[in-house]
Amino acid sequence: MTGVLPVTLEExxxxxxxxxxxxKEYVCVMKLHGDVSENRVKAVLKEFxxxxxxxxxxxxxxxxxLRTRRIYYIDFLEMEGRNVxxxxxxxxGTYIRKLCYDIxxxxxxxxxxxxxxxxxxxxxxxxxxxxxxxDVAYWFMQWQEEGDDAILKKFIQxxxxxxxxxxxxxxxxxxxxxxxxxxxxxxxxxxxxxxxIGAGAMVAIFTLKGxxxxxxxxQASTEEILSMEHGVVAxxxxxxxxxxxxxxxxxxxxx
Amino acid sequence: xxxxxxxxxxxxxxxxxxxDETNPKYGCKPEERPAKAYIxxxxxxxxxxxxxxxxxxxxxxxxxLGIENVGHGGTLEAL
Numbered sequence: 001m002t003g004v005l006p007v008t009l010e011e012x013x014x015x016x017x018x019x020x021x022x023x024k025e026y027v028c029v030m031k032l033h034g035d036v037s038e039n040r041v042k043a044v045l046k047e048f049x050x051x052x053x054x055x056x057x058x059x060x061x062x063x064x065x066l067r068t069r070r071i072y073y074i075d076f077l078e079m080e081g082r083n084v085x086x087x088x089x090x091x092x093g094t095y096i097r098k099l100c101y102d103i104x105x106x107x108x109x110x111x112x113x114x115x116x117x118x119x120x121x122x123x124x125x126x127x128x129x130x131x132x133x134x135d136v137a138y139w140f141m142q143w144q145e146e147g148d149d150a151i152l153k154k155f156i157q158x159x160x161x162x163x164x165x166x167x168x169x170x171x172x173x174x175x176x177x178x179x180x181x182x183x184x185x186x187x188x189x190x191x192x193x194x195x196x197i198g199a200g201a202m203v204a205i206f207t208l209k210g211x212x213x214x215x216x217x218x219q220a221s222t223e224e225i226l227s228m229e230h231g232v233v234a235x236x237x238x239x240x241x242x243x244x245x246x247x248x249x250x251x252x253x254x255x
Numbered sequence: 256x257x258x259x260x261x262x263x264x265x266x267x268x269x270x271x272x273x274x275d276e277t278n279p280k281y282g283c284k285p286e287e288r289p290a291k292a293y294i295x296x297x298x299x300x301x302x303x304x305x306x307x308x309x310x311x312x313x314x315x316x317x318x319x320l321g322i323e324n325v326g327h328g329g330t331l332e333a334l
Contacts, residue, residue, distance in 0.1 A: 002303050006301070012296050072259050073258045089261045124328075132302050136320075156298070158285030160285045165263055173275070173278050192272055193272065194269055196265060211283070
C-alpha cells in the first residue's frame, strides 16, 4: 500500500489524533472473483456511498467491535476484465480491504483488494508537497550543508497545515497562555471563528499569527459563540503550544 | 441517494466577534519559525513506498532527521 502518509515530527505529534480522525481518499484496484457487467458493478458501488458497518480485521490495532464508517463517495474509474479501479472518499478508520470484500459479497461473485494508494489524508494531498523518502534524505543533507531554510520548506510543513480542515477559533494574545496551561477558552478571549462549529465538535484554537494553541471541544455553535459574553466556549483537550510562548495575562488565585 | 459532503468539501467562512491586534514580540507566524522550531513543529507529507510498514517508514524519517520522536497519521498496510 502506498501513498499519502503524514509524518509528524517531535512536538507536532500532538496533532496526530486530528489526522487519524480526518477523512481519507484512496484509489483502489479491486479484483472480482467472477464475471460481472460494468453496469452492475457501478450500481453496487453506489450502494456503498452511505454509512457502512465494519468489524476491524483480525490483525488490527483496535478493538474488534462492529463500528460504523461513512463513505462520502465512490467514483468508478474503469474496469478491465475482473479488475475494477475506483476512487473512494471515506471517514478515517475505514478498512478498504473489508470494503472490497463486502462489495464482492453483494455482487455475489466475491472480490478482494488488489492494490491501494492513499491520495488524501485530511488536508494532505498526493501531488501537493507529497515527498519521497529519498527526497527527505537529500534535502535534509543539503540543508545541513548550505543552511538555507528555504530547503526545509520544500519538504516540511508547519503542523498548522494538518489542522486546515478543523474549524478554528482565533483568540486574543492575552488568552493564549491560559489555554497553554490547560484553561478552557471563555467567550471574552474569542476574536473570530469559522462557520459550521457545533457543540461537541473538535475545534482548533489559533492565535492571530496563525499558530495552533490547542485542540478543543466546542461547547456551543458558531452562532451561539458569536453572541456569548461570558462562559466556556471550548474545553481544551490537547495543548499544542509550549507554555510561556505568550505572556501570562491571567491572575492566579491563591496558590 | 445524493453523495454526502466530504470534510474537504466543506467551505467555511470566518466571522468576527471582536477586534484586537497581536503583539509581534511574542510567538511567530508558523512559516517564519527558526529552523530548529520549524522542524520540531513540522509535518512531512510523505509518499509511502510499497514494502515497509507505516511504522518503519516513520522510523526511517526519524533516523534521517536525527530527531527523538515522530508519529504518523493513519496506518497504511505494508504489502
